[in-house]
Every structure is written in C-alpha cells, then in structure tokens.
Amino acid sequence: MTIDATQAIADTRRWVDRAVIGLQLCPFAKAVQAKGQVHYAVHAGDDLDLLAERLLAEAQALRETPADLRDTTLLIVPDALHDFYDFHDFTGRCERLMRRAGHEGELQLASFHPRFQFAGEDEGALGNFSNRSPHPTLHLLREASIDRAVEAFPDAADIFERNIDTLEALGATGWAALDVGAGAGGRP
Template sequence: MMPSMTIDADQAIADTRRWVDRAVIGLQLCPFAKAVQVRGQVHYAVHAGDDLDRLAARLLAEAEALRALPADVRDTTLLIVPDALHDFYDFHDFSGRCERLMRRAGHEGELQLASFHPRFQFAGTDEDDIGNFTNRSPHPVLHLLREASIDRAVDAFPNAADIFERNIDTLEALGEGGWAALDVGAGAGGRP
C-alpha cells in the first residue's frame, strides 16, 4: 500500500471535472455523459482518507442519496478517492467488494458501479496499451449509475455495443502524445 497523501477536495473535483469535460465528453468516450454534465446532474463527491471500510460505507451512503433523488436532479455520482487505492490491483479488488456490498444493500437492478483509475488496465493488455486510457481518470473514481438511465441512453444511441471499439480507435488515433496534450492528470491545469 502506498503512503497516504492528502489532496484538497476542491482540486480533486476540478481534476475530475476537467477529465470528464476534456476526455470523456471531448473525445466522446461516453456519448451519454454530455447531457447529464450540461444539465448539472452529475454529483461529484470526494472521500478523504484511506480507510477502506469508511470508503465502502461512504459509497453505500452515496448510493442511497442517489436513489433518494429524482434522476432529473441527480442522475449519476462520481465518488473520487484521491487519498487511497493508488495501486490498480488493490482498487480492482476493492471495486469487486463494493459491487457485492451494493447487491447486499438492495441496489441490484437499480444502480451499477463503474470504476476508473489513473493506472487502469484491462485484462490481457500491457500497462502502456493506449486502450487502457478509456478508463484512466486523474484519481480513483467509483461511478454510480442508474440502470434506468443507462437503458434510456442505450435505446437512444444506435450501436451502443460499438462504443468500446470506437473508443479504442479514437485513442489509437490520438496516441499517448495526444492524450498528454489533453492535460487531464491529477493536478493538471492548475488550481480551479
């Protein structure tokens, strides 16, 4: 486990918003993200510290808060974890634990959990494979999504199954230099 480092919550949110705007929306990695971002329906939350039990409890609390609000107020939540889970494999294991906790808490069929990490790596790929950058965020992020919103977005987007392949093509064309030019890493772009 890497030593804990404290990152200001405002900076972590600014980093993550910049990544969403420049990479996720700017490169159209997720064609569903722009509408909820523009309408202010994305909730950005930061979990400070490195206590994983508290983080799991926070995720469950964020899931309850998301379900308690109508989708037109809050459609999705990005829980940013700047002070913990810097090792991708630890993060991956923790994400699996969180999925199990969410099922036990009764969120199955209502919410899905997606994950993003600065060192994200798909199984069977090399660490520096450009395709991994589709899921690389400036800080570890646990993303809560409403299943009903996903279903509506998929119905509205023809060939939704092709998104992953298109994203790989986009990143291969962009290359590592193009990704670096987006300036979407932690602390990039200066203070908010």
Template structure:
C-alpha cells in the same frame, strides 16, 4: 465527503477537467454530456483512509442517489484521492462495491463503473493506449442508474460499438495526443 461548493476541491476541478476534455471531448461516453450540461452529476470526494470508511461512503452515496430523482441527480462520481492508488487494490475493492449493491438490494437499479489513473484492461500492457479510455485523475467509482443506461441505449442503438470506436480513436490519438489533453491530477 466534500460536496460541490463555490470553492471546489482540486480533486473535483481535476475530475471535471478530465470529464470535459477526455470523456466528453473525445466522446468516450456519448451519454455523459447531457447530465454534465444539466448539472445532474454529483461529485463526492472520499475522505476515507481505510476500506471500511470507503465502503461506508459508498453506501451513503448510493442511498443518497436512490433517494433523489434522476432529474436532480443522474449519477455520482465518488473520487478516492487518498487510497487505492494501486490499480490491483482498486480492482479488488470493486468486488466489495458490488457486494454493497447486493447488500442494499440495489442490483439491477444501479451499476458501478470504475476509472483509475493506472487502469488496465485484462490482456493489455500497462502502456497500451486503449487503457486510457478508463484512466482518470484519481481512483473513481461511477454510480450509474440502470434506467439511465437503458434510456441511453434506446437513444443510441449501436451502444455495443462504443468500445470499438473508443479503441480506434485512442490508437489514432496516441499517447502524445492524450498528454496534450492535460487531464492528470494536479501535482
């Protein structure tokens, strides 16, 4: 795993740019700004070359997150630049990720959200602009504390409206607007 250091890996730089310009900048997640500003997001770059290695890294990151208070580490973005570039393969791995939560007895304590450069919601076309709400520079597993979600929903009672708001905003932004954000992986 690559940890945040003064010389940030390009995968972290790209992910932070995406977080600031798209996720926070477009307010796709109204809960993302506070942990970002407070430095409570941990970025880990997977070095795994196979699914077993990625599974081990996921376990490591979940255990590390569970061991720290939210004030120190609110959430983790596990960036997977070397594998799972195919969205369907990535989507299949999410079942394995959920299995890790069960295995570690962390269900109900943590959730795993997913982001991918080719993210596609069911029943949408690949180029549907609404898919871009979950598009990131690299395949990414977002490890989230359930308690943080509960607090966020209390502070933002219309949380169920976020999805609809995001869809409308993405349609207004359009593909050209998204491209201007420059949030893809650095070639």
C-alpha cells in the same frame, strides 16, 4: 499526501469535459454534465471500510434523489487505492456490498483509475486510457438511465471499439496534450 477535495473535483471535472466528453468516450455524458446532473463527491482519507460505507451512502442518496436533479455520482478517492490491483479488488468488494444493500437492478458501479488496465492488455496500451481518470473513482449509474441511453444510441455495443480507435488515433502524445491528470491545469 492528502489532496484537497476542491482540487480532486476540479481534476475530475476537467477529465470528464476534456476526455470523456471531448473525445466522446461516453456519448451519454455530455447531456448529464450540461444539465448539472453529475454529483461529484470526494472521500478523503485511506480508511477503506469508511469508503465502503460512503459508497453505500452515496448509492442510497442517488436512489432517493430525482434523476432530473442527480442522474449519476462520481465518488473520487484521491488519498487511497493508488495501486490499480488493490482498487480492482476493492471495486469487487463494493459490487458485492451494493448487491447485499439491495441496489442490484437499480444501480450499477463502474470504475476509473489513473493506472486502469484491461485484463490481458499491456499497461501502456492506449485502450486502457478509456478508463483512466486523474484519481481512483467509483461511478454510480442508474440502470434506468443506462437503458434510456442505450435506446437512444443504437450502436452502444460499438462504443468500446470506437474508443480504442479514437485513443489509438490520438496517441500517447495527444492524450498527454489533453492535460487531464491529477493537478492538471493548476488549482481551480
């Protein structure tokens, strides 16, 4: 089933606003979202070679665009990589491609998935939800922006533990109430 790009972006924006920013899972996200510096892109279809090319093109575009216009990119993949382990393997492939393309030291790649699961954790562990998005998503971040954010947020290393505490306090029912899954909130 193909998901409309407009809907995939709406789903992802809703997740960013309600979960990532609303629960403060990433204390750095609010400023770039408020300033319109998050670029939302959608890769339609399930051709992984084309997706890898698209990721490299988005990485190059991010590097070529001033940070005050585009600080980060979320590449949403609604039509492919529904299996988390396939997505995880593909993310590793993309990290290698980005290194070969010369993006190491400039950009980092983070990943989010509807069935994200940390190694050694049960699938239903609430800590996994810190990285669960409505659609498979590849997140390109500028290393310089990460460095500035970490300087401004002295306890950045504690974010992961705080996120787990927040999600455990919220519980599965609270997460469900956020309504941040694919197709949540109806069509835009």
